[in-house]
Amino acid sequence: MQNSGLDEKYERAASVICKQGIIPFPVNNITIGIIKEVVEDNKDELDLIWAFRDKPSQTLEELKNSSGLTEDKIEELTASLAKKGLLFNQPSSAGIMVYRILPLMTVGLMEYRFMGKLKGDEKEKRLAHLFQDLITQMRDQVQKNYDAFVPLLKQMPPIDRTVPLRKTEDGKPIRIISVDRQIETPTEVILASQSIEEIIDKFDEIAVGHCFCRQRRSVLGHSCSLGAPTENCFTFGKSARHTVAQGFARMVSKEEALEIMKQAEEAGLVHKAFHPNSKISRPETSICNCCKDCCDTLRLWREGAFPLVNATNYLSIIDQDICVGCGECVDRCPTDAIVLNDEGKAERDENACFGCGICARFCPEEAISLQEGPRKVFVLPPRLRTS
Ligand code: SF4
Ligand code: SF4
Incomplete structure (x- = not known):
């Protein structure tokens, strides 16, 4: 896993994120582009996303097994991914912390990235355009195979x-x-x-x-x-x-x-x-x-x-x-x-x-x-x- 190239890590992370939520998305330049804008080449975060491939919601113990990472590292990476809008990390009603990888939209990354105060920077613009491209692509797919x-x-x-x-x-x-x-x-x-x-x-x-x-x-x-x-x-x-x-x-x-x-x-x-x-x-x-x-x-x-x-x-x-x-x-x-x-x-x-x-x-x-x-x-x- 450590020797995997960055592109491969992005592709794997995209394959996990794209299948979450009620709308599955293809892994392609647009979806990978969105994840690149958000993850910013953090290889550890990409590896942690891959650890959710078989189970989108995991406890700390489960995540330790699926990622092979230490508790401290998991806490650091999950906190960072949550701030980026890619992960939900709140305790369940039983008080057990559950980490859930989020979909691209409905409800996930797109909603969280644009519900805070706008920054007005170039990254925000690129993300807004990438999500628009994704929506346009979704419409074209539906229309083509109506x-x-x-x-x-x-x-x-x-x-x-x-x-x-x-x-x-x-x-x-x-x-x-x-x-x-x-x-x-x-x-x-x-x-x-x-x-x-x-x-x-x-x-x-x-x-x-x-x-x-x-x-x-x-x-x-x-x-x-x-x-x-x-x-x-x-x-x-x-x-x-x-x-x-x-x-x-x-x-x-x-x-x-x-x-x-x-x-x-x-x-x-x-x-x-x-x-x-x-x-x-x-x-x-x-x-x-x-x-x-x-x-x-x-x-x-x-x-x-x-x-x-x-x-x-x-x-x-x-x-x-x-x-x-x-x-x-x-x-x-x-x-x-x-x-x-x-x-x-x-x-x-x-x-x-x-x-x-x-x-x-x-x-x-x-x-x-x-x-x-x-x-x-x-x-x-x-x-x-x-x-
Ligand atoms: S505004 Fe339109 S959708 Fe809303 S109650 Fe009236 S007819 Fe129905
Ligand atoms: S068109 Fe008729 S129903 Fe509609 S707002 Fe005007 S008066 Fe009311």
Whole structure:
């Protein structure tokens, strides 16, 4: 192992990192280029990454066996990789330290590298461009093999869960329509918190960092068309401890967290909660406040790279007798689920509505309500090419 060339070490490290997470990536110039920017030729770090090849999460004892390194060396290297956004190192609920190698994205290196305060240096720019190249390559692959990808994409679990806005711009409660569906509702859906207040209330450790999507796009030279604030990317519990320890976020009180959430709602952002392994019966690990313009999951879908896969408990209902056809909801809907019909009335596509409540919040006529009921939203990416 010691005699392996640097290129080989990068290739091996990339082979480990590229197979983590929900999106497997090929080992190629782009993925190796990303790892080169981050690891900066530290051969020991590359060897430690290779030690995760058979098991992505390991205890210290397991890592000593798989790497052949001493405890001190492992602690030094894991601390460094965690700071670089490539490793998660927090104790389990049983108090045992667990080291987990992270994927390139969703959720991993890309998110952590761009959720801290931007440095404005050349490395940051190169990384932003490399991730953009990776996304473009992913889109091209999906488009080239669209029919073959469809069955695989359809098996995907929801990546995130929408937590709806609850108030109109005037501060009035958005009307909620309860539905007795007479069907068995999965337990996991019943347990998921349906309001921001409820989620904030259940965590003692809450950290806020910057939106990695808006920040990465700003490094690429795009400014958010909503002019949305960036410091509203939340992590909770163990994830909060991790992001703060690595300098990606700062701890906030419940009061400050609620104030930031309120500002996000005023800016027209969507609350999206993330759960471990997409299991929404488990406590939230993080909440993004997403804008229609920059959010990676929305862009990946709109640009043909990835499906829209989301869990929600709400569906917007438009009262066309009240609608005056102003088009506000059409412009604001993050999933383009609303159009004005031939009569100039707003019409919503149920498949694409993930129940965020943005339309209801900003409708000047209060013509929109939210109907309760658990749903998985799945919309294939648009087909852009035929070959
Ligand atoms: S915002 Fe309200 S009034 Fe305007 S088009 Fe949408 S539903 Fe109709
Ligand atoms: S129609 Fe659009 S804005 Fe309204 S709740 Fe559904 S996804 Fe959100």
